[in-house]
Amino acid sequence: MAKEERQRVGEKEVLLTPPKPPQARAPQPKTERERELEMEEEKLRDQQEALEHDPRKAYADALKLVGLTAETASEIIDDIVFNPDGYTEPFVIRGKNREIHGAWRTRRARDGDRLLTELAKSMSPREREVMTARLNLADSIMSYGDKTFDHATDDDHKANVEWISSLNAPVFSMLSQMLSLFDQKVLVACQKGAVENFSEPRGD
Numbered sequence: 001m002a003k004e005e006r007q008r009v010g011e012k013e014v015l016l017t018p019p020k021p022p023q024a025r026a027p028q029p030k031t032e033r034e035r036e037l038e039m040e041e042e043k044l045r046d047q048q049e050a051l052e053h054d055p056r057k058a059y060a061d062a063l064k065l066v067g068l069t070a071e072t073a074s075e076i077i078d079d080i081v082f083n084p085d086g087y088t089e090p091f092v093i094r095g096k097n098r099e100i101h102g103a104w105r106t107r108r109a110r111d112g113d114r115l116l117t118e119l120a121k122s123m124s125p126r127e128r129e130v131m132t133a134r135l136n137l138a139d140s141i142m143s144y145g146d147k148t149f150d151h152a153t154d155d156d157h158k159a160n161v162e163w164i165s166s167l168n169a170p171v172f173s174m175l176s177q178m179l180s181l182f183d184q185k186v187l188v189a190c191q192k193g194a195v196e197n198f199s200e201p202r203g204d
Contacts, residue, residue, distance in 0.1 A: 066188050073189040091178050102144040104182045111139035133176045138164045140179055
């Protein structure tokens with residue numbers, strides 16, 4: 001309890017009352033969004049722990065999320081490691097009465113280097129997004145209808161970028177979304193857990 005003090009003001013003695021200590025505010029109830037964020041963070045922590053303690057199970061769960069079987073994932077890895085062209089996958093765009101067939105390929109390290117060189121230039125976030133999509137399409141597309149694409153030289157890359165840039169905007173957007181799904185499957189197939197799953201010696 002605070003001590004009372006007195007102070008003389010002129011001929012009168014005045015009682016000085018010390019200030020009351022601030023009262024602690026009652027905790028406010030959490031909003032529904034705050035509770036949802038806490039649950040999401042807890043779920044992410046659980047997933048990370050599962051990945052660290054049981055990478056094979058976490059890998060199997062990740063494959064299910066993108067619709068891949070372990071057999072298909074192993075085929076993707078085999079092609080990436082042993083096929084000079086990497087992993088390739090066909091795609092199709094269907095209209096009412098017509099359809100166009102094409103194919104993707106996994107990109108090379110040099111393709112990533114070229115992308116980083118371009119993104120190092122000064123540009124807005126939106127320009128960076130479009131540039132990334134354009135170069136990834138140019139470096140991933142193997143065929144589109146009757147047209148085939150080479151990827152051996154820088155001149156091939158430039159020609160592919162020019163062709164991608166000539167597409168109608170909706171077609172560009174559609175192909176970007178399809179390539180994103182292809183990239184996601186490859187990324188999941190090769191993520192942590194793949195090594196543990198496929199690196200054991202096989203029986204003769």
